Every structure is written in structure tokens, then in C-alpha cells.
Amino acid sequence: MPTALITGITGQDGSYLAELLLSKNYKVIGMVRRSSTLTFERIQHLQDDIEIIQGDLHDQSSLMDLLEQHKPDEIYNLAAQSFVPTSWNQPVLTGEVTGLGVTRMLEAVRLISPKTRFYQASSSEMFGKVREVPQRETTPFYPRSPYGVAKMYGHWITVNYRESYNLFSVSGILFNHESPRRGLEFVTRKITYGAARIKLGLAKELRLGNLEARRDWGFAGDYVEAMWRMLQADQPDDFVVGTGETHSVREFCEKAFGHLGMDYEQYVVVDPRFYRPAEVDLLVSDPSHAKNVLGWQPQVNFEGLVRMMVEADIKRLGKEIA
Ligand code: NAP
Ligand code: G4F
Numbered sequence: 593m594p595t596a597l598i599t600g601i602t603g604q605d606g607s608y609l610a611e612l613l614l615s616k617n618y619k620v621i622g623m624v625r626r627s628s629t630l631t632f633e634r635i636q637h638l639q640d641d642i643e644i645i646q647g648d649l650h651d652q653s654s655l656m657d658l659l660e661q662h663k664p665d666e667i668y669n670l671a672a673q674s675f676v677p678t679s680w681n682q683p684v685l686t687g688e689v690t691g692l693g694v695t696r697m698l699e700a701v702r703l704i705s706p707k708t709r710f711y712q713a714s715s716s717e718m719f720g721k722v723r724e725v726p727q728r729e730t731t732p733f734y735p736r737s738p739y740g741v742a743k744m745y746g747h748w749i750t751v752n753y754r755e756s757y758n759l760f761s762v763s764g765i766l767f768n769h770e771s772p773r774r775g776l777e778f779v780t781r782k783i784t785y786g787a788a789r790i791k792l793g794l795a796k797e798l799r800l801g802n803l804e805a806r807r808d809w810g811f812a813g814d815y816v817e818a819m820w821r822m823l824q825a826d827q828p829d830d831f832v833v834g835t836g837e838t839h840s841v842r843e844f845c846e847k848a849f850g851h852l853g854m855d856y857e858q859y860v861v862v863d864p865r866f867y868r869p870a871e872v873d874l875l876v877s878d879p880s881h882a883k884n885v886l887g888w889q890p891q892v893n894f895e896g897l898v899r900m901m902v903e904a905d906i907k908r909l910g911k912e913i914a
Pocket of ligand 2: 674675676714715716717766767768769777778779780782799800801802803805806807841866867868871872875
């Protein structure tokens with residue numbers, strides 16, 4: 593039974609990845625940071641099957657202890673300060689966790705468990721003000737937020753440890769992926785939750801920022817499969833993971849409200865408070881390397897994703913009301 597360590601197991605991706613690895617008979621260790629209240633909502637249903645250990649990407653010795661005790665075969669480093677707007681308010685913290693945290697984990701691997709295979713959760717935010725359309729592994733980076741800059745550091749240190757120390761360390765450059773478990777502050781979930789609230793009479797409007805931004809949105813459940821495949825490959829390499837399609841925030845609104853029989857224009861209010869100091873206008877992937885080498889392809893399309901998220905929010909809110 594292989595052992596996998598997931599940092600960020602309480603997040604969206606961590607919960608789907610834990611489910612996937614359990615279905616493949618892994619022993620799953622989840623690293624969680626200490627907080628005064630539990631943040632286990634997404635993994636509540638898995639708690640009997642996974643082992644939860646305290647640790648923090650700020651704290652080198654907690655990572656070393658974890659590796660010493662468990663010697664995992666695979667590490668999925670998903671933990672991060674992952675919300676882009678927060679990275680302008682807390683740039684140093686974002687650099688510490690999302691950037692330097694990767695080095696702390698890689699140092700632990702190098703010193704304690706160098707045979708462990710390491711996955712780094714890199715991001716299409718690194719492409720930022722895009723230099724090429726669509727974006728692929730060789731597209732130059734131009735990050736537009738402290739988050740994007742921190743992820744770029746995490747990406748290159750992962751490549752560097754592979755080249756310097758011969759570690760099996762890979763960087764998955766994942767485009768936006770969403771699900772009913774997405775945090776409420778990210779735009780897709782803000783829209784599906786907001787539309788569901790309006791439909792059920794719990795709200796009258798939804799305030800959003802830039803409706804023209806375009807993203808390559810896929811389903812998180814599909815993307816964790818790509819992470820796993822990267823660590824099963826013969827050689828460590830970096831992969832772009834996305835759908836190859838791009839849609840605007842406006843189109844997402846149109847579909848989500850439309851699915852509930854509403855016209856988004858009657859409810860969505862553009863509020864400049866949600867504009868960003870520097871925007872990423874367009875992201876669209878070329879996932880052909882992942883398709884050719886890993887045999888990976890997304891299973892859920894844009895329509896299916898929006899429908900899944902809207903229906904889950906209607907169901908969840910309906911239950912709460914009842
Ligand atoms: P998420 O839902 O925001 O989850 C982030 C996780 O990181 C949470 O479990 C959080 O724990 C944990 N964390 C934060 N700071 C930590 C620290 N100092 N020490 C230990 N754990 C810490 O993010 P996600 O959407 O699942 O994304 C997973 C990873 O992929 C992130 O690195 C993200 O930047 C990256 N990524 C995401 C996307 C996407 O579209 N979702 C695309 C590309 C890359 P708490 O529960 O305690 O807050
Ligand atoms: O949903 P978002 O906040 O995601 P963003 O900034 O693209 O970042 C997500 O994807 C990255 C991968 O590319 C991850 F690395 C990162 O961790 C995170 O998961 O915003 C998407 C777009 C932006 O252009 C934003 O300006 O939606 C636009 N937007 C418009 N109104 C809004 C809003 N975003 C948010 N969060 N809230 C709004 O009201």
C-alpha cells in the first residue's frame with residue numbers, strides 16, 4: 593500500500609485528491625495547520641480513512657518530522673495562500689507560504705526522503721499578461737499578482753531541485769478548476785451560490801468585478817487525476833493542465849442564471865471594489881503535452897461544470913432552508 597502525503601487536504605483539490613488516492617488503495621496522510629476551529633468540512637466524509645497530522649508550510653521542523661515519521665512515497669504540495677486578491681493585502685505571507693513553503697518542503701524531501709516523488713501545485717496565474725495564446729509549458733511567464741509571482745518561485749524551485757539533486761519533483765501548471773467544493777470567494781462559486789440565493793429569495797442582487805476576464809475553467813475532480821498521473825510517469829516533467837477552451841465571467845453568469853431560468857443582467861451589479869490592481873485578461877491552455885504523455889483529458893465540459901455547481905448550490909441552500 594503506497595503512502596501519500598497531501599498538504600492542503602482541507603482545500604478543494606485536497607478533498608478530491610484524497611478521494612482518488614483512497615480509491616486506489618493508498619494510505620493517505622493529510623497535513624493540516626492548527627487553527628482554533630476545525631476546517632474539515634470538505635473531508636468530513638473521509639475522516640475515518642485518512643490520517644490527519646498537524647504541520648505548517650511556515651515551519652520547517654514540522655515538515656521534517658512528518659517525513660521522518662511517514663516516509664511517504666508521494667507528496668502532493670497543494671497548500672497555499674491561494675486567493676489572488678488577498679495576495680495584494682498580504683504579499684509577504686503569500687510569498688512565505690505559496691513561494692518559500694515549497695522550498696521548505698523540498699528541503700525536507702532532499703534531507704529526509706529523497707526517493708519521495710513530489711508534486712507542486714503550480715498555476716496558470718504565472719502566465720498573467722500572456723505572451724502567447726494558447727499557453728503551453730514553454731510559454732514565458734509574466735505574473736500579474738504577488739500570488740502569481742510566488743507561484744513562479746515555487747515552480748522554478750521545483751524544477752531546480754529536480755535538476756540539482758535529481759529529485760522526482762514535478763510542477764503541474766493547472767488552469768482554473770472549480771467544483772461545488774470551491775471556496776465561496778472565487779468567482780465561479782460566488783456566481784452559482786449567488787444565483788441560487790436569488791432564485792430561492794434569499795438575495796436580490798450579486799455584486800461582481802470585471803465581467804470580461806476570460807478563464808479556462810475545468811472540473812477539479814478531473815484535475816486531481818492529472819496530478820496523480822504526473823507522479824506515475826517514467827520521468828519527472830512539467831505539464832499544463834486545462835480544457836483548451838476559454839469563457840468570460842459574463843458567459844459564466846449567463847449560463848448559471850440561465851440554468852435557473854433567470855436573466856443575469858437583471859441581478860448582476862458591477863462593483864469596482866472587486867476590480868484588481870492588475871488583471872489577468874485571458875487564459876487558455878494547450879494541454880496537448882498532458883494528453884500525449886499522460887493520456888489525460890478532461891471529462892466535464894463548461895456547460896456540465898456550471899450545471900453541476902448551480903444544482904449543488906440549489907440543493908445545499910434548499911436543505912439549509914428546510
Ligand atoms: P484552497 O481550497 O484554497 O486550499 C488551500 C489549502 O492550503 C487549504 O487546505 C489550506 O488550509 C492550506 N494552507 C494554507 N496555508 C497553509 C499553511 N501555511 N500551511 C499548511 N496548509 C496551508 O486551494 P485549492 O483550490 O484546493 O488549490 C490547491 C492548490 O492548487 C493551491 O496551491 C492553489 O494555489 C493551486 N492551484 C489552484 C487552482 C484552482 O483553480 N483551484 C489552479 C492552479 C493552482 P486551511 O483549510 O487551514 O485554510
Ligand atoms: O475566481 P478567481 O478569483 O480566480 P483567479 O484569480 O483566476 O485564480 C484562481 O485560479 C488560479 C489559476 O489560474 C489559481 F492559481 C488561483 O489559486 C485561483 O484558484 O477570479 C477569476 C476572474 C478574475 O479575472 C477576476 O477579476 O474573475 C474575475 N472576477 C470578476 N468579479 C472576480 C469577481 N473574481 C472574484 N474572486 N470575485 C469577483 O467578484
